[in-house]
Amino acid sequence: MSKVLYEKDIQKEVLQAKKVAVVGYGSQGHAHALNLRESGYDVVVGLRPGKSQQKAEADGFQVLPVADAVKQADVVMVLLPDEHQTAVYEESIKPNLDAGNAIAFAHGFNVHFSQIVPPSDVDVFLVAPKGPGHLVRRTYEDGGGVPSLYGVYQDVTGDAKELALAYAQGIGSARAGVLETSFQEETETDLFGEQAVLCGGLTSLVKAGFETLTNAGYQPEVAYFECLHEMKLIVDLMYEGGLENVRYSISDTAQWGDFVSGPRVVNDETKERMKEILAEVQSGEFAKGWILENQANRPQYNAINAKESKHQIEQVGKELRELMPFVKQPLQKDEKNEQKDVKAHVTN
Numbered sequence: 001m002s003k004v005l006y007e008k009d010i011q012k013e014v015l016q017a018k019k020v021a022v023v024g025y026g027s028q029g030h031a032h033a034l035n036l037r038e039s040g041y042d043v044v045v046g047l048r049p050g051k052s053q054q055k056a057e058a059d060g061f062q063v064l065p066v067a068d069a070v071k072q073a074d075v076v077m078v079l080l081p082d083e084h085q086t087a088v089y090e091e092s093i094k095p096n097l098d099a100g101n102a103i104a105f106a107h108g109f110n111v112h113f114s115q116i117v118p119p120s121d122v123d124v125f126l127v128a129p130k131g132p133g134h135l136v137r138r139t140y141e142d143g144g145g146v147p148s149l150y151g152v153y154q155d156v157t158g159d160a161k162e163l164a165l166a167y168a169q170g171i172g173s174a175r176a177g178v179l180e181t182s183f184q185e186e187t188e189t190d191l192f193g194e195q196a197v198l199c200g201g202l203t204s205l206v207k208a209g210f211e212t213l214t215n216a217g218y219q220p221e222v223a224y225f226e227c228l229h230e231m232k233l234i235v236d237l238m239y240e241g242g243l244e245n246v247r248y249s250i251s252d253t254a255q256w257g258d259f260v261s262g263p264r265v266v267n268d269e270t271k272e273r274m275k276e277i278l279a280e281v282q283s284g285e286f287a288k289g290w291i292l293e294n295q296a297n298r299p300q301y302n303a304i305n306a307k308e309s310k311h312q313i314e315q316v317g318k319e320l321r322e323l324m325p326f327v328k329q330p331l332q333k334d335e336k337n338e339q340k341d342v343k344a345h346v347t348n
């Protein structure tokens, strides 16, 4: 089994002596900056003028243009959207890195797919939380942490691994567990996981179930509760105790249905599609498509996003959630950076 590291395994001193520039203050950026500061580390935030800048200032950070934040820092964590990192790196980060600095990422995409080629005289590492940024923050505030992977791409100082581990400790991940990886493994597994299972797989499964019930004439409200709302309750059981815990809590009737019907939905053909998706991630085909989509100003992304937001499940869900005040409301459009449009991130 892989070695999982915790607080007791980590030397914090290596990062305590340094200044960290967190570049970006979105989902991951705000969580890293706030958690690191509360863990006792020295943080400056690098941003362009705008909403994030105002938010970071309101949270009490010194906020500087990216180039100036990089000049001041020993460790630069790049928490910009993947598709904007290369341009900001070339213009504002690379020219201001000093020999012996460290540059870090929360996802290996740009380094692994050679969109960013760091200079040979800096440390390069990643600390990739295995969870959304708003939960990296909320879990830390609750006294817990989101597990992270760490990986070293380049170690010129001899300290890159210890720096990565101290950084992971700073954002709270060592409370939950920190595991070693490579940029390749983190990039490929993260892209596969979000496409096939956590995001693409899950949303497609929920919509397919909802559409099957409503097309058969059942009430949309019943279909929403059955296929979307209850998903969280089942996933909570899975998070707490694995598949076994789900099966312990559900009825025997549900468990029998799980055994005999689940594999008919997610079957060998589904696994073949998963293998195709993994192959496209590994070959760089997915990355190339995403880079080109951005260069063309996202025609497909925007069209699909607009269509998805009009799906009946979203309309029904909005009405039902208004009657459930204990269900947290998603962020409003103007609270998020505008490139992402309305994305129902978990509230912080």
Ligand SMILES: NC(=O)C1=CN([C@@H]2O[C@H](COP(=O)(O)OP(=O)(O)OC[C@H]3O[C@@H](n4cnc5c(N)ncnc54)[C@H](OP(=O)(O)O)[C@@H]3O)[C@@H](O)[C@H]2O)C=CC1
Pocket (backbone or CB within 6 Å): 023, 024, 025, 026, 027, 028, 029, 046, 047, 048, 049, 050, 051, 052, 053, 066, 078, 079, 080, 081, 082, 084, 088, 106, 107, 128, 129, 130, 131, 132, 133, 134, 337, 338, 340
């Ligand atoms: N979202 C997540 O939970 C996870 C993300 N990651 C990785 O973390 C990284 C950050 O992703 P995420 O947190 O989702 O990003 P977000 O889209 O949430 O945040 C983007 C931030 O970058 C700023 N920004 C955008 N463009 C520029 C620019 N040109 N110059 C300066 N600042 C800019 C935005 O500020 P402004 O308000 O000015 O637009 C905003 O503060 C990515 O590598 C991603 O793959 C890894 C694990 C999970």
Ligand SMILES: CC[C@](O)(C(C)=O)C(=O)O
Pocket (backbone or CB within 6 Å): 129, 130, 131, 132, 133, 190, 193, 194, 198, 199
């Ligand atoms: C699952 C999506 C994710 O990979 C994440 C929150 O870890 C992302 O890129 O946002």
Ligand SMILES: [Mg+2]
Pocket (backbone or CB within 6 Å): 129, 130, 131, 190, 194
């Ligand atoms: Mg991820």
Ligand SMILES: [Mg+2]
Pocket (backbone or CB within 6 Å): 107, 190, 191, 194
């Ligand atoms: Mg990801």
